[in-house]
Amino acid sequence: MRLLAATLLLSVSGCVCVAPQAPAATGRTEQHDLESAVVGDTYRLFVRLPPDYDASPDRHYPLIVQLDANLDLLEEFAVTAGYASDLERRSDIPSTIVVGVGYPYDDTQPNRGRLRDYTIPLQHPDVLGGATGGAPKFYEFLNAELMPYLEATYRVDGPTGRALFGHSLGGLFTTWAFTQHDPAAPRFAAFVAASPALHFDQASIYSHLDALGARTSAVPAALSMTVGELEGPEQNVYFDDFTRRLDQRGFTGLILDAHKYDTDHVGTVAPSFRDGLKFVFANGLGATP
């Protein structure tokens, strides 16, 4: 039943899945392991540099941070790096660095890291087994360890040129990261939350939205949220309600796109990240120094 529980969030493990299809990535791809003192674990980073990166030594590039980079079956880094390559070739988006954050675990533990890192602080007992509510620590890792590492290693833009992409639990974390917006120190300018598991922890993500509203009335960011029509009521009803409340709050500067695809949970990965890339760049990612 624990498998079922994890599957409810992933909707991946138990199904005969159609792996997301994406164009092949162009440019240069690198892989590094980065130890985190904050989390106490090691992350596997997948870095895609655009074809013109080496020939433009003075240029800095927008940065897409992709969660669940090497999650079995979904391979979300490959999807986003592939679509970034394709959209660059079509001149739909500028040259972009894509960094996937994954885990060095073997396939027998596909959920270990993501259940720890992508689950928002627990306000109710865990019913999944393994969810720790470690999102704040992982967020600190992103900001205090990953970003300095990337800034020292690659020519990446500052926060106005950075976007966070996640799916399912990764989409929940992405939504939660959006609610952590700090006007004094913004971390990301854009977010793509695909099929976010808003139902997690009895939908306690709502309390973080309320807290954001109490903290500020201005959130200058682009936020794309997506869901699949065939994902069932626990995904669709929360999605409809959450995006409606977000819209009603009228945050100054927020560009919200709520979109439904005619597919299931796994099927939202490719179109969400493909369209998400176009969305974040069309709405100012990297346009402001």
Added chain:
Amino acid sequence: MSLALAAAVAVLTAQVPGPPQYDVDLSFVTSFGNRLALGGVAQATLRKQIWEVPSVGGSLGVGVLAGYQAEPYGLTAQYFPGTKLTGATHRFEALVVAGHEFRFFASRRFLVGVQLFIGWMQVAMRGSLSNPGVDVSGSYAANAGAFSTGAILRLGVRLTDRVSLLARAVGPFPYATDVTPYVLLTLGVSVEF
């Protein structure tokens, strides 16, 4: 090589004259996937034995399969505490099947078969959700259908001259669609006419 194979089949076929047989299968269905399902399938197959040796007989069959499964959202309610989920996904299949079947031992008591299918699968999703804790309440509906292809593994044991216990695994092949991300497991009886 193919001539030799054809000749062998012809010889074997010549050894097993007889009229085609009709099988009717009725089975209970569950599934494993991202939902729990309950339902049934019925299949009618026209089967002709085409070869046999002392311990094994082989037959080709074509038929039709119709099925329905309900996936009640309430079956997963324990993973959504604080949330009331109602409704279900209703899944329908109408398939054409064709395949080959082995029947083993002199009694032909045990059967193993593989069939390929092509047909239509349709889902109708109807439900609602409420969570007073965050003041969320709403209904949900979605429909989708798709042509699907796949394979069926059949395992059976003859209980009487005409009745067999039959288990099947039905899965999409080579590709799943948004509508068919499931492997159906069936258990029921097959009646031979």
